[in-house]
Amino acid sequence: MNIFYCLLLLNLQILNLPQPNIALSIINYTLMKLDLLVFAVHPDDAELSCGGILLAEKMKGKKTGVIDLTRGELGTRGTIEIRKEEAAVAAQILQLDVRENLQMDDGFFKNDEINQRKVIVALRKYRPEIIFCNAPEDRHPDHGRSAQLVEDAAFLSGLRKIETCDQGKAQQEWRPKYVFNFIQDTYLSPNFVIDISDVMEQKLEAIKAYGTQFNSPDMSEPQTYISSPDFLDSIIYRSKMFGKMIGVNYAEGFISKKMIGFNSFDAFIKVNT
Numbered sequence: 001m002n003i004f005y006c007l008l009l010l011n012l013q014i015l016n017l018p019q020p021n022i023a024l025s026i027i028n029y030t031l032m033k034l035d036l037l038v039f040a041v042h043p044d045d046a047e048l049s050c051g052g053i054l055l056a057e058k059m060k061g062k063k064t065g066v067i068d069l070t071r072g073e074l075g076t077r078g079t080i081e082i083r084k085e086e087a088a089v090a091a092q093i094l095q096l097d098v099r100e101n102l103q104m105d106d107g108f109f110k111n112d113e114i115n116q117r118k119v120i121v122a123l124r125k126y127r128p129e130i131i132f133c134n135a136p137e138d139r140h141p142d143h144g145r146s147a148q149l150v151e152d153a154a155f156l157s158g159l160r161k162i163e164t165c166d167q168g169k170a171q172q173e174w175r176p177k178y179v180f181n182f183i184q185d186t187y188l189s190p191n192f193v194i195d196i197s198d199v200m201e202q203k204l205e206a207i208k209a210y211g212t213q214f215n216s217p218d219m220s221e222p223q224t225y226i227s228s229p230d231f232l233d234s235i236i237y238r239s240k241m242f243g244k245m246i247g248v249n250y251a252e253g254f255i256s257k258k259m260i261g262f263n264s265f266d267a268f269i270k271v272n273t
């Protein structure tokens with residue numbers, strides 16, 4: 001598949017026209033394979049909900065990334081440009097290998113073919129073993145909708161007859177082994193929790209990188225649900241509560257539709273609780 005065919009395919013996809021059925025040869029090109037990839041609908045969702053495990057896994061040598069689906073342009077505070085800068089600073093604190101933005105419409109994006117294809121392209125580009133998405137239900141309606149979009153795309157990405165291109169090259173199918181939901185505003189019971197005690201301080205630093213969104217005394221913009229000091233406290237309390245369940249100081253909790261398998265009991269935390 002050459003770049004012209006890829007552009008043609010992209011245009012046909014955007015115009016929702018039938019695509020030509022041509023036998024294509026896959027061209028191999030350099031890929032950065034990630035171990036963990038987070039798909040979060042708003043910049044700052046990843047930091048709030050799974051910033052700890054991103055950093056904890058990075059410390060263990062894993063490759064990590066965040067794909068933000070929207071630019072958070074409907075947020076009461078800040079602008080697209082400022083939020084982009086904040087996301088870049090947070091990415092540095094979390095030592096991410098990759099951070100991209102798919103520029104879907106904040107508040108109005110649909111779980112449709114165009115957006116599913118955007119997620120599929122990212123999945124096939126980075127070929128992560130494990131992905132994370134927003135909570136299946138939450139205060140913000142974008143969260144549950146984006147979670148379903150990512151889950152659907154993760155399945156479709158494994159179907160070889162769905163053709164996609166990146167940088168003018170045909171992509172090969174890829175399906176991540178696990179799709180986990182992180183837990184955000186509404187309390188949802190986790191299926192498993194992971195110790196983030198060693199990186200809790202940096203997780204909070206990454207959240208505070210979003211100066212326009214969270215408690216910042218010098219901000220002149222209107223107060224919002226998430227800008228009060230109580231909101232940041234609630235993040236800490238939630239992490240403490242999940243930590244207490246497994247006998248550590250802080251943890252993050254996740255939901256899995258799929259049964260999780262272990263190779264041995266070595267990975268278990270052995271603390272009396």
Ligand SMILES: [Zn+2]
Nearest residue numbers: 041042045140
């Ligand atoms: Zn959000």
